[in-house]
Amino acid sequence: MSKSLLKVNNIEVVYNHVILALRGVTLDVEEGKVVSLLGANGSGKTTTLKACSNLLHAERGAITKGSIEYQDKDIANSDAYNLVKDGVVQVLEGRHCFSHLTVEENIMTGSFIRENSKEAKQDLERVYDHFERIRIRKKSLAGFTSGGEQQMIAMGRALMSRPKLILLDEPSMGLAPQLVEEIFAIVKALNKEGVSFLIAEQNAMVALKYADEGYLIENGRVILKGKAQELLDRPDVKEMYLGVGAEGQTSFRDIKYYHRRKPSFT
Amino acid sequence: MDWVYLIEVLVGGLMSGVMYSLVAIGFVLIYKSSGIFNFAQGTMLLFASLTFVKMTENGIDFWTSLFIAAGIMVIFGVVTERYVIRPLANQDLLALFMATVGLATFQEGFSQFIWDSDVHGLQMSKFLDIGLLDPAPIFMSDHVPWLDILIPKFDIFASLVAGSLIVVLAFFFQKTKTGLSLRAVSDDHMAAMAVGIPLQTVWAVVWAVTGIIALVAGLLWAERVSVSFTLIEAVMKALPVILIGGLTSIPGAIVGGLVIGVGEKLGEIYLADVFGGQGIELWFAYFMALMFLVFRPQGMFGEKLIERV
Numbered sequence: 001m002s003k004s005l006l007k008v009n010n011i012e013v014v015y016n017h018v019i020l021a022l023r024g025v026t027l028d029v030e031e032g033k034v035v036s037l038l039g040a041n042g043s044g045k046t047t048t049l050k051a052c053s054n055l056l057h058a059e060r061g062a063i064t065k066g067s068i069e070y071q072d073k074d075i076a077n078s079d080a081y082n083l084v085k086d087g088v089v090q091v092l093e094g095r096h097c098f099s100h101l102t103v104e105e106n107i108m109t110g111s112f113i114r115e116n117s118k119e120a121k122q123d124l125e126r127v128y129d130h131f132e133r134i135r136i137r138k139k140s141l142a143g144f145t146s147g148g149e150q151q152m153i154a155m156g157r158a159l160m161s162r163p164k165l166i167l168l169d170e171p172s173m174g175l176a177p178q179l180v181e182e183i184f185a186i187v188k189a190l191n192k193e194g195v196s197f198l199i200a201e202q203n204a205m206v207a208l209k210y211a212d213e214g215y216l217i218e219n220g221r222v223i224l225k226g227k228a229q230e231l232l233d234r235p236d237v238k239e240m241y242l243g244v245g246a247e248g249q250t251s252f253r254d255i256k257y258y259h260r261r262k263p264s265f266t
Numbered sequence: 267m268d269w270v271y272l273i274e275v276l277v278g279g280l281m282s283g284v285m286y287s288l289v290a291i292g293f294v295l296i297y298k299s300s301g302i303f304n305f306a307q308g309t310m311l312l313f314a315s316l317t318f319v320k321m322t323e324n325g326i327d328f329w330t331s332l333f334i335a336a337g338i339m340v341i342f343g344v345v346t347e348r349y350v351i352r353p354l355a356n357q358d359l360l361a362l363f364m365a366t367v368g369l370a371t372f373q374e375g376f377s378q379f380i381w382d383s384d385v386h387g388l389q390m391s392k393f394l395d396i397g398l399l400d401p402a403p404i405f406m407s408d409h410v411p412w413l414d415i416l417i418p419k420f421d422i423f424a425s426l427v428a429g430s431l432i433v434v435l436a437f438f439f440q441k442t443k444t445g446l447s448l449r450a451v452s453d454d455h456m457a458a459m460a461v462g463i464p465l466q467t468v469w470a471v472v473w474a475v476t477g478i479i480a481l482v483a484g485l486l487w488a489e490r491v492s493v494s495f496t497l498i499e500a501v502m503k504a505l506p507v508i509l510i511g512g513l514t515s516i517p518g519a520i521v522g523g524l525v526i527g528v529g530e531k532l533g534e535i536y537l538a539d540v541f542g543g544q545g546i547e548l549w550f551a552y553f554m555a556l557m558f559l560v561f562r563p564q565g566m567f568g569e570k571l572i573e574r575v
Contacts (some may be wrong), residue, residue: 016444089461089462109450109461112461112463203301
């Protein structure tokens with residue numbers, strides 16, 4: 001078993017002191033692995049990622065219980081800047097490109113924490129090698145590029161900090177299936193170079209296809225975890241997340257028991 | 267029509283426009299990087315120039331005073347970021363605006379409390395031996411025979427200072443790493459944080475730079491209208507300037523300032539009969555700003571909202 005890179009221990013996250021978003025999420029990203037975090041809207045995927053990258057406080061959220069360890073160090077009291085320096089970087093949901101900056105400037109913002117500007121230039125080339133599509137658009141304003149290109153810009157920008165772990169939030173959002181495959185193929189290629197991934201996705205089929213492990217999250221807690229292939233083969237996952245029934249069509253009423261647990265209010 | 271007189275009016279307008287631009291740049295910097303409209307810009311000018319004048323009056327020489335005043339403005343900027351802006355980060359922008367209104371009131375009282383509320387004259391020519399600070403104007407007819415106009419040397423000096431400030435700022439924003447991160451922050455706070463740009467540091471830099479610009483603008487204004495409470499009101503002329511030029515554009519602040527400067531001088535001279543008397547200078551700028559708000563709300567050079575369809 002390889003070394004654990006990121007360990008989330010039973011965290012609880014509360015927004016604005018009242019809204020309970022996560023009520024016990026535990027997960028583990030091992031070095032060199034791609035881990036998918038699956039769930040519906042509002043189940044807590046994004047919150048989990050933001051908790052890991054320390055962006056929660058910007059949205060008035062706070063971790064109230066549990067701990068997050070990165071390379072065996074508690075990072076709950078760190079900040080985003082230091083985390084990026086240590087090698088954890090998040091690609092936000094909905095891309096969030098700097099629309100008034102050019103594509104190249106966008107990517108270069110990712111190198112803010114880097115001291116050596118010569119190395120940054122080399123890394124820029126590396127980013128273009130991975131994302132050929134945006135090389136030709138490097139001088140245009142990022143706001144005018146397509147959704148797929150923006151996703152690539154956002155990922156390229158994150159790569160500039162030479163991360164060990166990328167928290168990728170909903171990379172498939174609003175993209176054509178072909179582009180989604182392209183993005184995930186790049187994820188796989190980067191993974192071969194040694195970057196680990198924690199990916200939050202609604203598109204369970206693709207996410208599990210490219211992942212090593214998967215976690216299912218619902219109502220702020222992890223309800224299922226396992227190897228990606230095992231999850232793909234489970235009948236309940238197939239029905240609820242992949243849209244294919246075990247034997248033809250099943251009524252939703254019959255399958256509810258799979259994942260409803262008694263909510264605990266303790 | 268008297269062409270020579272027209273040219274003189276134009277030149278006068280451009281020069282006073284430069285003065286507006288200098289103040290407008292301060293507004294634009296903070297708005298660009300944090301989305302905050304800094305109401306305290308005027309009082310920053312007052313505080314900076316008052317600090318400088320009081321020091322020179324106490325016998326400290328020009329450069330030392332300038333240096334100390336700049337230092338105080340930097341400290342003031344950093345403290346403002348730390349104790350006013352940071353606790354309110356990610357709040358409603360109106361809350362931040364109100365905070366700067368509060369800051370303005372505080373600063374107005376504070377600067378007159380620690381220094382005094384007298385009217386101070388400032389004559390930089392007393393300290394600096396630069397030909398351009400000589401009170402005697404340039405008689406253009408000495409150089410160009412048919413051009414019989416006067417240009418105050420100080421106006422040229424002010425334009426040069428403003429010009430070099432703009433060049434430095436443009437370089438800073440476009441070519442340096444810090445400048446790039448400033449532009450990134452102004453575009454999307456959350457994304458900037460996610461890629462590891464420390465927002466707090468960036469904001470502190472912006473407030474410090476704005477403090478220094480306030481000092482430069484304050485000194486030039488003070489040389490013209492003396493250092494006193496009225497400086498704050500003079501600064502209010504910068505509001506229409508940024509509305510016209512665009513809230514997010516430094517070139518816009520420059521052009522807006524020049525347009526207002528020239529516009530109100532021309533209006534005063536040539537439209538006085540139409541509107542039945544003098545005083546056009548007082549409202550002309552605001553009228554133009556109103557027109558811009560109606561027909562081109564982002565201003566001349568403001569960032570258009572990029573929207574994908």
